[in-house]
Amino acid sequence: MSDSVIIIPTYNEIENIEKMTRKVMSLDKDYHVLYVDDSSPDGTADAIRLLQEEFSGKIHLEVRKGKLGLGTAYIHGFKWAIEKKYDFIFEMDCDFSHDPDDLIRLYDACVDGADVSIGSRYCKGGKVSNWPLKRVLMSYFASVYVRMILWVGIKDTTAGFKCYRRKVLEKINLDGITFKGYAFQICMKYAAKKHGYKITEVPITFIDREFGQSKMNTGIFKEAFFGVWKMRKMDL
Secondary structure, X not given: OOOEEEEEEEOOOOXXXXXXXXXXXXXXXXXXXXXXXXXXXXXXXXXXXXXXXXXXXXXXXXEOOOOOOXXXXXXXXXXXXXXXXOOEEEEOOOOOOOOHHHHHHHHHHHHOOOOEEEEEOOOOOOEEEOOOHHHHHHHHHHHHHHHHHHOOOOOOOOOOOEEEEHHHHHHOOHHHOOOOOHHHHHHHHHHHHHOOOOEEEEEOEEEOOOOOOOOOOHHHHHHHHHHHHHHOOOOO
C-alpha cells in the first residue's frame, strides 16, 4: 500500500479527470488518489468509476449529495485518509493549476522534517502564470492581509496545494472548521501553526485552469475576508 494519498475535490471536472488520473498514475512514486465528488451533473463520478477498474486499489471515490463546498470536501477526505492510515495526505486541485510533478517535492519536504509543506506562489522562486494582473494583486495582498491579522508567517496563506503528515490532521479539530473556500485553506494553516507544527513553503508555478469553470465567487472572498477575525477565537 502507498504511504500517500492525494485528495482531489471535484465538481464538473469531466474535461480534466482522466488526464489528471493518468498523469498521477504515471509518476515515479506510488500515489493513491481519493476523489470527493459533489454529485457532478456532468458525469465526473462515472468517469472516475471507469478509471477505478483500470487502476484497481489506487483510485478511490466518495460521492456526496449536492454541492457542499471545497472545505467540507477536504474535511470528508481527511477523515477518510486518517481512517485508512495514510502517512502523507495531500490537497490538490483537479484543473492542473497545481502541477502533479511537484507532488514529490512536497512529499520530500515532509520527509525531510516539515509537518506541512505548501506549494507556494509567493515564496522565493514561486510564480503565477497566465493570471490577469488584477487577480495576482488581489491574491498577493490577501495573503498580506491574513499575515497582518493572524501572524502566521506564511507567504502564501490561501494556497491549496499541500502535504500534511497524518499526525497534523489527527490533532486539528476538523469538526470545528466550517469554512468552505479560501478561508478553509487559511484556517488549516493557522491551526497547524497554533499547534506548533513546522510548515515549509515549496516554490511552485501556479497555472490557471485551461478547461472547466473556476469555482471562485464573491461569497468565497467575503468568507475569507471576515473569517480571519473569527479564526482567532476558534477552538482549532
